[in-house]
Amino acid sequence: xxxxxxxxxxxxxxxxxxxxxxxxxxxxxxxxxxxxxxxxxxxxxxxxxxxxxxxxxxxxxxxxxxxxxxxxxxxxxxxxxxxxxxxxxxxxxxxxxxxxxxxxxxxxxxxxxxxxxxxxxxxxxxxxxxxxxxxxxxxxxxxxxxxxxxxxxxxxxxxxxxxxxxxxxxxxxxxxxxxxxxxxxxxxxxxxxxxxxxxxxxxxxxxxxxxxxxxxxxxxxxxxxxxxxxxxxxxxxxxxxxxxxxxxxxxxxxxxxxxxxxxxxxxxxxxxxxxxxxxxxxxxxxxxxxxxxxxxxxxxxxxxxxxxxxxxxxxxxxxxxxxxxxxxxxxxxxx
Numbered sequence: 300x301x302x303x304x305x306x307x308x309x310x311x312x313x314x315x316x317x318x319x320x321x322x323x324x325x326x327x328x329x330x331x332x333x334x335x336x337x338x339x340x341x342x343x344x345x346x347x348x349x350x351x352x353x354x355x356x357x358x359x360x361x362x363x364x365x366x367x368x369x370x371x372x373x374x375x376x377x378x379x380x381x382x383x384x385x386x387x388x389x390x391x392x393x394x395x396x397x398x399x400x401x402x403x404x405x406x407x408x409x410x411x412x413x414x415x416x417x418x419x420x421x422x423x424x425x426x427x428x429x430x431x432x433x434x435x436x437x438x439x440x441x442x443x444x445x446x447x448x449x450x451x452x453x454x455x456x457x458x459x460x461x462x463x464x465x466x467x468x469x470x471x472x473x474x475x476x477x478x479x480x481x482x483x484x485x486x487x488x489x490x491x492x493x494x495x496x497x498x499x500x501x502x503x504x505x506x507x508x509x510x511x512x513x514x515x516x517x518x519x520x521x522x523x524x525x526x527x528x529x530x531x532x533x534x535x536x537x538x539x540x541x542x543x544x545x546x547x548x549x550x551x552x553x554x555x556x557x558x559x560x561x562x563x564x565x566x567x568x569x570x571x572x573x574x575x576x577x578x579x580x581x582x583x584x585x586x587x588x589x590x591x592x593x594x595x596x597x598x599x600x601x602x603x604x605x606x607x608x609x610x611x612x613x614x615x616x617x618x619x620x621x622x623x624x625x626x627x628x629x630x631x632x633x634x
Contacts, residue, residue: 300336300337300338301336301337301338301376301377301594301595301598302337302338302340302373302374302375302376302377303331303337303338303339303340303375303376303377303378303379304339304340304341304342304343304369304370304373304375304377304378304379304398305327305328305331305339305341305342305343305378305379305381306342306343306366306369306378306379306380306381306382306390306394307343307344307379307380307381307382307383307406308328308342308343308344308345308349308352308353308381309381309382310326311325311326311327311381311406311433312326312327312328312342312379312381313326313327313328313329313342313349313352313353313356314326314352316328316329316356317352317355317356321585323583323584323585323588324585324587324588325585325587326587327379327381327404327587328342328353328356328357328360329356330585330587330588330590330591331377331379331591332356332357333588333591334588334591334592334595336595336599337377337591337595339357339360340360340361340373340375341360341361341362341363341369341372341373341375342357342360342361342362342363342369343362343363343364343365343366343369344362344363344364345364346364347364349362350362361373366390366393366394367393367397370393370394370397370398371397373398375398375400376400376401376402376598377400377401377402377403377404377594377598378394378398378400378402378403378404379403379404379405380394380403380404380405380406381406382406384406384408384411384469385411387405387406387409387410387411388410388411388415388418388419391403391405391409391419391422391430392422395422395423395426395428396426399426399428400428401428401429401598402428402429402430402431402594402597402598403428403429403430403431404430404431404433404590404591404594405430405431405432405433405611406432406433407432407433407434407473407474407611407614408469408473408611408614408615409430409432409608409611409612409615410612410615411469411615412615413615413616413619416612416615416616417612419608419612420608420609420612423608429597429604430607430608430611431590431593431594431597431604431606431607432606432607432608432610432611433587433590434473434474434477434606434610434611435474435586435587435590436474436477436478436481436551436586437477437481437605437606437610438586438587438589438590438593438605438606439551439579439586439589440583440589441554441577441578441579442478442481442547442551442554443605444554444577445482445545445547445554446481446482448545448556449482449483449538449540449545450482452540453540453543453556454540454541454542454543454544454545454558454559455540455541455542455543456540456541457483457514457519457538457539457540458519458520458539458540458541459519459520459521459522459539460479460483460511460513460519460520460521460522460536460537460538460539461521461522461523461524461536461537461539462475462479462521462522462523462524462535462536463523463524463526463533463534463535463536464506464523464524464525464526464533464534464535465497465506465525465526465527465528465531465532465533465534466497466498466499466504466506466528466532467497467499467504467505467506468504468505468506468507468617468618468621468622469503469504469614469618470499470504471534472506472614472617472618473614473615473618474534474614475523475534475536476613476614476617476618477610477611477613477614478536478547478551479511479513479521479536480610480613481610482536482538483513483514483515483519484513484514484515485513485514485515485613485634486511486512486513486521486617486634487511487512487513487514487517487633487634488511488512488517488620488631488632488633488634489509489510489511489617489620489621489624489631489632489634490509490510490511490624490629490630490631490632491507491508491509491621491624491625491629492507492508492509492510492629493507493508493525494506494507494508494525494625495507495508495525495526495527496527497525497527497528497529498527498528498529499528505622505625506525507523507525507621507625508522508523508524508525509522509523509621509624510522510523511523532550534550534551535547535548535550542558542559543556543557543558543559543571544556544557544571545557549578552578552579553576553577553578553579554576554577554578555573555575555576555577556573556574556575556576556577557571557572557573557574558571558572558574559571559572560572593605616634617634620632620633620634
């Protein structure tokens with residue numbers, strides 16, 4: 300059994316699972332409670348009423364208002380950090396210094412600046428602690444199969460990527476930029492075309508339409524279209540290969556595969572022909588449940604992490620390049 304604690308009892312820390320409508324957990328708290336190899340021993344909130352919410356699902360878990368007090372009373376293997384982004388940097392440092400866990404499971408973005416990102420990496424190296432960012436789609440087995448199809452060139456070489464998203468380069472953007480890295484090796488350069496108004500504060504988290512290059516050698520072209528989430532939310536990726544196409548739709552819950560095939564009665568012309576669609580099956584483990592099981596495998600067997608602190612920091616570098624491009628009037632900027 301591995302001892303775990305959750306710091307931050309907001310939506311992803313706990314509240315997503317309080318309505319009782321979901322068969323599989325969406326929060327850190329309930330994901331730990333459901334794993335037979337983890338004992339959730341403590342949790343930290345910022346208001347006393349959060350104790351009541353916690354004890355609705357975990358009556359025996361100790362509640363604290365002070366992270367320092369919690370860490371002084373519990374020996375922990377795993378610590379989840381589910382706080383707002385602006386306090387994560389100091390909290391990561393405190394957890395490393397005081398709790399010394401083997402794994403930190405951290406919400407994104409891990410850092411709010413490149414300086415913070417680089418200092419966090421050096422802190423982790425000094426303390427010999429593993430930090431897994433919750434870039435949740437990396438723990439999705441259906442998207443792992445999509446990645447394998449791209450990297451094994453199921454339909455030939457990847458040529459072009461189209462992205463469609465809402466809600467900010469730090470919010471939804473962090474997941475989107477990470478998926479491009481996960482599938483292809485990463486975004487190498489960006490060029491902002493326009494800014495899209497959204498429900499978010501544009502000073503804090505702007506939303507841009509932009510061109511980009513991707514792939515290990517930057518030889519994959521890309522276009523990201525930005526939409527207004529006040530109309531609807533969208534989070535989609537189209538991957539165009541030499542002899543086919545793969546679509547990630549429905550926020551990553553559906554993947555469609557198409558191959559290039561002959562057009563009837565039109566020699567030398569080809570259409571995209573739908574081969575199959577994969578969907579998330581009700582009853583399968585959720586992404587966060589898979590993530591907790593993956594952490595257990597890392598601790599048990601030394602399994603290679605599917606998501607590292609470098610992966611978690613990468614979207615911050617993309618966002619920084621986008622901000623530079625915007626400030627410079629739409630210049631092409633290296634990531």
